[in-house]
Every structure is written in C-alpha cells, then in structure tokens.
Amino acid sequence: MNIPWRLVLAHTKRRWLRSTLTIVSVFMTILIFGILRSFIVGIETSVAEASSTRLVSASALSLFAHLPKRLEGEIAQLPGVEAVTHWTWFGGVYIDSSPDHLWGRFGVDVPSMRKVYGPDLILDDEVWKRFEENRTSCIIGADLAKDEKLKLGDRVKIVGNLFPGTVDVEIVGIYQSKVRSFDQKTMFMHWDYMNELSKSAGGRQDIVSTFTMLLKDPGQAGGLAKSIDTNYASSSNRTLTQTEKMFQAQFASMWGNLPLFFSILGGIVIVACLMVTANTMMLNARERVQEVGILKTLGFTPGSVSTMALVEGLLLCLVGGALAMAVVRSFDGKMMMFTILTVPWRTIAEGLAIAAGLGLLSGFIPALLTHKLTILDAIRRRA
Amino acid sequence: MSDHPLIRLAGVDRIYTRGNEELHVLNGLDLDIQKGEFVALMGPSGCGKSTILNLMGAIDRPNAGQVLFDGEDLSEMNEAERASWRARNVGFIFQAYNLMPVLTAVQNVLLPLQLTPLPRAKRRAQAELALQIVGLSERMNHYPNQLSGGQEQRVAIARAIATDPRVLLADEPTGDLDAKSAAAILDLLQELNRQNGQTIVMVTHDPKAAERAHRVIQLDKGRVVGGHAA
Incomplete structure (x- = not known):
C-alpha cells in the first residue's frame, strides 16, 4: 500500500x-x-511480594489502635516462633505538615528488627552495630535520603503529635531494600528512646503498633495466628494476626x-x-x-x-x-x-x-x- | 497518427441524479481520440465537456456505453484497478491547479512518482527533469503560495507529465490565468505534443486556446455537434 x-x-x-x-x-x-x-x-x-514466613499481629480494633509492649514476651514463648519484633508509628511533624514531609517513622527494637527484617535490607554489619549502640540514632531509606537531601551524620528532629516530645536523632545508616514491599522512604529509630520521651512528657507509654513474628515453619502460620488471636480474644487487647501478605492486603484495603x-x-x-x-x-x-x-x-x-x-x-x-x-x-x-x-x-x-x-x-x-x-x-x- | 484510436467513447450516456431530477449530460456520445493527437473540446457550460474528460480519466463511469482505452474497457475495472490504471496512463491538469499547499513544487511532482516502481533517486531525478521541462528548476523548493498562478499551473503540468503518461487530460488549464501566462502554458502543452508526441485532450472555452490543438470538437447538450481541424 x-x-x-x-x-x-x-x-x-x-x-x-x-x-x-x-x-x-x-x-x-x-x-x-x-x-x-x-x-x-x-x-x-x-501485597504479592510481602513475606509469608512472617506473621503480623495488630490490634483487632484498627490499625491505628495500639497493643501493650508486654505481649512481646508472651508471643515469643509460643511454639513455632523464631523471633518477635515490634514497630510503633511515631507520627509527628518533620519541618512542616505538608505531604512532602510526610513519610513513615517508626520506633523499633533494633536487635530483633535485624533478625526479622535484616535479610530484606542492604545494610552493613558495622552500620547495624552503630545503630544498635546509639540510642539516639536512626537509619533511613535511600529514597527518603534523596528526597529530603539527608546524609549520614545529619540530625533529624521530629515534633511529636501522637506521642509528646521532640525526637532528635542522628542518621547512622541509609538502607536499600531488596524487596518492593519494604519501602525506602521510612525512618527507623529506637523504640526505647521515643517511649522514654513520651513517658517523661506524660504521654502514652509501653505501647506498640504491631508485632511481627518470624516463623520457624511457614506451614504453621495459620495455626499460630489462630492461637495468638484466641489467647487475647477475651482481653482488652484483642489481636488480629495474619501473614504479612494478608496484612499488606488489609493495609491496601484501607483505601477502600x-x-x-x-x-x-x-x-x-x-x-x-x-x-x-x-x-x-x-x-x-x-x-x-x-x-x-x-x-x-x-x-x-x-x-x-x-x-x-x-x-x-x-x-x-x-x-x-x-x-x-x-x-x-x-x-x-x-x-x-x-x-x-x-x-x-x-x-x-x-x-x-x-x-x-x-x-x-x-x-x-x-x-x-x-x-x-x-x-x-x-x-x-x-x- | 495511427488509425487505431487511443481512446474511444462508444454510445456513452451519463446521467446525474439530483434529488428526483435526472440530468442527462451525455446522450449516446461517440468519440475517438488518436494517439499523439492534441484535441480541444469546446461548447457551452453544461454541455458535458468535463464529464467526457472525467470518463476518459476513469474518475467517473458511464450509465451506458463503453469507454475504451487502447481497447481496454475502463468501466469494468474496480476502484483500486482504476486508481492503478490512472497512475500508469493519465496525467491530469486542472483549472485550479490543485497542488498540495503543504508540499513544495518538487514534492508535489514526486507524489504521482511514488506510485511507480522507480527507485527513490530515479524518482527525484524524474521530478527535477519535469520541473526543468516546464521551466521551474529554480523554484522547485518553493511552496504553491510562493508561486504565481502561471507557475503553479506549470508545476501542475510537471506533476502530470512526470510519470510519462499516455494521455494528458487538461480541464480549462488557462481558465484562471492572465493572457500572458495562458499563452505560455499553451506553448508548453503544444511543445509537449510536438516534441514528445504527447496525446492531449483539453477542455476550453477559449477559442484562442483551442486554435493550438490539431482538432476542435464542438459539443452541445451531450452530443458532438461539430468538429474541425484547428
């Protein structure tokens, strides 16, 4: 033609x-x-890339409700649990309240986080060690560092709103993620530090947002989740436990x-x-x-x-x-x-x-x- | 000139329908055009001059009768076959030039050459030669709106002759031109006919233009009413 x-x-x-x-x-x-x-x-x-070898326990009421930290010890005792860690959403305001500066910031227990999530991250042993030893330190994702123009040694100040007090932490590491389900625009600091700040300012204390369990055998996930939720079914701290994959799906469903x-x-x-x-x-x-x-x-x-x-x-x-x-x-x-x-x-x-x-x-x-x-x-x- | 007609219209009727009205433009027309002839069709408006040209160029079909080109019945071809036939055999020259305003002179001339099997370089050479023949070598990269009416018509003639067609069909080629430009265009057509033996059928109202042809055919109400050698 x-x-x-x-x-x-x-x-x-x-x-x-x-x-x-x-x-x-x-x-x-x-x-x-x-x-x-x-x-x-x-x-x-x-959702697709989230791990099925980890279980996540959150409050059965909502993702925004908290659970007492003390449950960590009880959960760790359950058969089939290799390790337990916890994350707590700090919230707060960095620079200003604009969406540009709204990114994830969590209080964590560093040793257990490394055990449960370490394989998903690219971070040197030396950095993990520095993070663990310095209570007022933090690690941030590579994307966050780029977007906020942050570098090693910089200090990050976040004014609390969910928890009172202002956290002031030093960046000791910048991580990269090996999986898409672990985003690179988040900051992790010591839960102990933020809890103490809140406590001294008369705010909430000894609470966490979620517990994450690393399982010895992924095949036991269903039974273990049921067991945890049954344990706390009649308490004031009812839990909803699911695989990380399902947890991500639930998070996504928040968008309706x-x-x-x-x-x-x-x-x-x-x-x-x-x-x-x-x-x-x-x-x-x-x-x-x-x-x-x-x-x-x-x-x-x-x-x-x-x-x-x-x-x-x-x-x-x-x-x-x-x-x-x-x-x-x-x-x-x-x-x-x-x-x-x-x-x-x-x-x-x-x-x-x-x-x-x-x-x-x-x-x-x-x-x-x-x-x-x-x-x-x-x-x-x-x- | 050969006795064998290049184009033969035999008992051709052409009827146009507008609403409920039927307009009989051609009525049983018989007409032969010999190879190498330069023929002028004359007559009052509506007598069917342009219709004859359209039938000879296979852009219209008769209601009855035959249009034969070198013995081949054009009425029996489908649209694609007629398009291909036109590309090989006919060069059209219109009163309003009908150049593509978005293309330069040489690009306009290249258009019909695109339908030939010639390689790209040869097509370009052929287009430039055609523009040289019509005396527009210097203006081949000008757009139509940068040319005078006479120059535009020369480009149109170059486009018509670029593929070396067997017949040139010219519909009032000097109708929109001043006397000087019109004379130059007629000189050019006459030269093409004399030097290359190009068969030309030209519709015109202008007796001076008709004088340039070998033969003038007078039409009225869809019939040939007279003819003479010019």
Missing part, C-alpha cells in the same frame, strides 16, 4: 498548533492513566475500592480524550476533502488515502502516549499516598496500546468517509 508519508508529516508540521494540542491532550490522558495504573500496580506488588475508582476515573479521561482527538481528526478530514480528490485522481487507491487519515491520528497519539509513558516510567519507585508507584513494562505497553487505540478510533470515521468519498465529490469540495 502506497501511503504519501511526506504529505502526512507535512500536514502535521503545517498545522503545528493543532497537532501540538492533540499531542498534549493525549499526553495528559496517558499520564493520568499511567500514574493511576502505577499506584494500583504498586499496591498489588507490595480505590483501584476500581481509579480505573473508572482513568476510563472517563480516556473517553473524553477520544472525543477531543476524534473531533480534531474530523476537522482535518473536512479541510482536506479536495486533497483526497487530488490524491485519488493521481492514482492513490481509496485504501491508501483512508489509511493516511488513520496514520496521522495514530502518529500524533503515539507521540503523546510515548512522551507520557516516559514521564510515568521516571516515577517508578517513587512514593505516593504511602504506596510505591510501580511501573513495569506491562504498564508502559498498556499506555502505548491505549494511545494507539485512541489514534485508530479517532481516525476511523474520517478514514471511512475518505474511503467512500468519490473523486468528483471531493474535487467539488462536497464532503
């Missing part, structure tokens, strides 16, 4: 403003799709059916963009009725002339889509709403496929009209 490519490119160049606006509208659409999709994939990935909402939102944006690009292509086709007649007169077949209309829409949409997906790809690994944006090649392919679909659909009716247009009608400029 003979397509006058030079003419296609010349049209795009000649109507540069229209072409640019079309590209920008597709760019925005695919960008929105890409970001929403990356968020959904991020949630799915964190956000993936569905995002999918609907993305769909609406794509349809709106289709209307815009289709309108542009129709306008182009109307302006070029006579040119279609000339091309057909010169000997271009109806198929090649109508393909020209399709190709033009396809080119513009693919350029917009490719630019958008390049930007989306650069978001890979970034945090958004406590979720690591994940941009696999599948998402890139989906974005490009949608852009191509937009191009083909928007060019379909103009192509059909072009195909049917007789030379005589075209030359007389009757569309």
Whole structure:
C-alpha cells in the first residue's frame, strides 16, 4: 500500500498548533492513566511480594489502635516462633505538615528488627552495630535520603503529635531494600528512646503498633495466628494476626475500592480524550476533502488515502502516549499516598496500546468517509 | 497518427441524479481520440465537456456505453484497478491547479512518482527533469503560495507529465490565468505534443486556446455537434 508519508508529516508540521494540542491532550490522558495504573500496580506488588514466613499481629480494633509492649514476651514463648519484633508509628511533624514531609517513622527494637527484617535490607554489619549502640540514632531509606537531601551524620528532629516530645536523632545508616514491599522512604529509630520521651512528657507509654513474628515453619502460620488471636480474644487487647501478605492486603484495603475508582476515573479521561482527538481528526478530514480528490485522481487507491487519515491520528497519539509513558516510567519507585508507584513494562505497553487505540478510533470515521468519498465529490469540495 | 484510436467513447450516456431530477449530460456520445493527437473540446457550460474528460480519466463511469482505452474497457475495472490504471496512463491538469499547499513544487511532482516502481533517486531525478521541462528548476523548493498562478499551473503540468503518461487530460488549464501566462502554458502543452508526441485532450472555452490543438470538437447538450481541424 502506497501511503504519501511526506504529505502526512507535512500536514502535521503545517498545522503545528493543532497537532501540538492533540499531542498534549493525549499526553495528559496517558499520564493520568499511567500514574493511576502505577499506584494500583504498586499496591498489588507490595501485597504479592510481602513475606509469608512472617506473621503480623495488630490490634483487632484498627490499625491505628495500639497493643501493650508486654505481649512481646508472651508471643515469643509460643511454639513455632523464631523471633518477635515490634514497630510503633511515631507520627509527628518533620519541618512542616505538608505531604512532602510526610513519610513513615517508626520506633523499633533494633536487635530483633535485624533478625526479622535484616535479610530484606542492604545494610552493613558495622552500620547495624552503630545503630544498635546509639540510642539516639536512626537509619533511613535511600529514597527518603534523596528526597529530603539527608546524609549520614545529619540530625533529624521530629515534633511529636501522637506521642509528646521532640525526637532528635542522628542518621547512622541509609538502607536499600531488596524487596518492593519494604519501602525506602521510612525512618527507623529506637523504640526505647521515643517511649522514654513520651513517658517523661506524660504521654502514652509501653505501647506498640504491631508485632511481627518470624516463623520457624511457614506451614504453621495459620495455626499460630489462630492461637495468638484466641489467647487475647477475651482481653482488652484483642489481636488480629495474619501473614504479612494478608496484612499488606488489609493495609491496601484501607483505601477502600480505590483501584476500581481509579480505573473508572482513568476510563472517563480516556473517553473524553477520544472525543477531543476524534473531533480534531474530523476537522482535518473536512479541510482536506479536495486533497483526497487530488490524491485519488493521481492514482492513490481509496485504501491508501483512508489509511493516511488513520496514520496521522495514530502518529500524533503515539507521540503523546510515548512522551507520557516516559514521564510515568521516571516515577517508578517513587512514593505516593504511602504506596510505591510501580511501573513495569506491562504498564508502559498498556499506555502505548491505549494511545494507539485512541489514534485508530479517532481516525476511523474520517478514514471511512475518505474511503467512500468519490473523486468528483471531493474535487467539488462536497464532503 | 495511427488509425487505431487511443481512446474511444462508444454510445456513452451519463446521467446525474439530483434529488428526483435526472440530468442527462451525455446522450449516446461517440468519440475517438488518436494517439499523439492534441484535441480541444469546446461548447457551452453544461454541455458535458468535463464529464467526457472525467470518463476518459476513469474518475467517473458511464450509465451506458463503453469507454475504451487502447481497447481496454475502463468501466469494468474496480476502484483500486482504476486508481492503478490512472497512475500508469493519465496525467491530469486542472483549472485550479490543485497542488498540495503543504508540499513544495518538487514534492508535489514526486507524489504521482511514488506510485511507480522507480527507485527513490530515479524518482527525484524524474521530478527535477519535469520541473526543468516546464521551466521551474529554480523554484522547485518553493511552496504553491510562493508561486504565481502561471507557475503553479506549470508545476501542475510537471506533476502530470512526470510519470510519462499516455494521455494528458487538461480541464480549462488557462481558465484562471492572465493572457500572458495562458499563452505560455499553451506553448508548453503544444511543445509537449510536438516534441514528445504527447496525446492531449483539453477542455476550453477559449477559442484562442483551442486554435493550438490539431482538432476542435464542438459539443452541445451531450452530443458532438461539430468538429474541425484547428
């Protein structure tokens, strides 16, 4: 099939403003799709990559309720438990309350954390040792260091809100994660230190957010979880124990059916963009009725002339889509709403496929009209 | 000139329908065009001159009768076959030039050459030669809006002859031009006919233009009403 490519490119160049606006509208659409999709994939990935050899116990009331620290000893005694550690969400304000400075900050027990989570992190023995020995030290994730421009030896001050007092800790290590479920935008400090601060300021004390158990045998996870929850079923500290994978899924479900909402939102944006690009292509086709007649007169077949209309829409949409997906790809690994944006090649392919679909659909009716247009009608400029 | 006609219209009817009204433009028309002839079609508006050109160029179909080109019935071809046939055999020249405004002169001339099996370099050489023949070598990279009407028509002629077609069909080629430019275009057509033996069928209202042809065919109400050697 003979397509006058030079003419296609010349049209795009000649109507540069229209072409640019079309590209920008597709760019925005695919960008929105890409970001929403990356968020959904991020949630799915964190659930999929979470460990099934660890159990997480939290309050059965809510993720925001606490459990007494003393349960740690009791849980550690249970058969099948290799090690127990605990995390406590400190909250607080770093610099200001803007979302830019809102990242995870937890009080932990360093030796047990190393035992339970150490294999997931890239951190030298020397750093673990320094962290363990210095009660007012902390380690931070590599992404957090980059985003907040923090380096080793810097001090981080966080004004408490859930717990009173201001923590003032020195960065002794910057970790990288081996798995996506362990994000790199979190700070870990000594639970003892934050607990003591809270205690001296008259705040809450001896409480933790979650316990994490490393299991001797993952096959025992179900029985052990049931056993822990049964133990505390009739106490004021009812627990909900599940594998880390299920815990991540529960965390993700806090967003409600956000993936569905995002999918609907993305769909609406794509349809709106289709209307815009289709309108542009129709306008182009109307302006070029006579040119279609000339091309057909010169000997271009109806198929090649109508393909020209399709190709033009396809080119513009693919350029917009490719630019958008390049930007989306650069978001890979970034945090958004406590979720690591994940941009696999599948998402890139989906974005490009949608852009191509937009191009083909928007060019379909103009192509059909072009195909049917007789030379005589075209030359007389009757569309 | 050969006795064997290059183009033969035999008993051709062409009827256009507008709403409920039928417009009989051609009524049982018979017409032969010999190879190498330069023929002018004249007659009042609506007499069917342009319709004949459209039928000869296979951009329209008769309601009855036959349009034969070198013995081949054009009516029996489908759209794709007719397109391919046009690319090989016909060069069109329109009154309004009908150049692509987004392409330069040489790019316009290259358009029909894209449909030939020639390699890219050869196509370019052929386009440049065509522009040289019409005297526009110096302006091959100009866009149509940077050319005068006469120059635009020269580019259109270059586009029409670039593929070395067997017939040139010109519909009022001087209709939009001033007298001087019109004379130059007619000189060019005449030269193409004389030097290359190019068959030309030209529709015109202008008796001076018709004088350049070998033969003038007078039409009225869809029939040949007279003809003479110019």
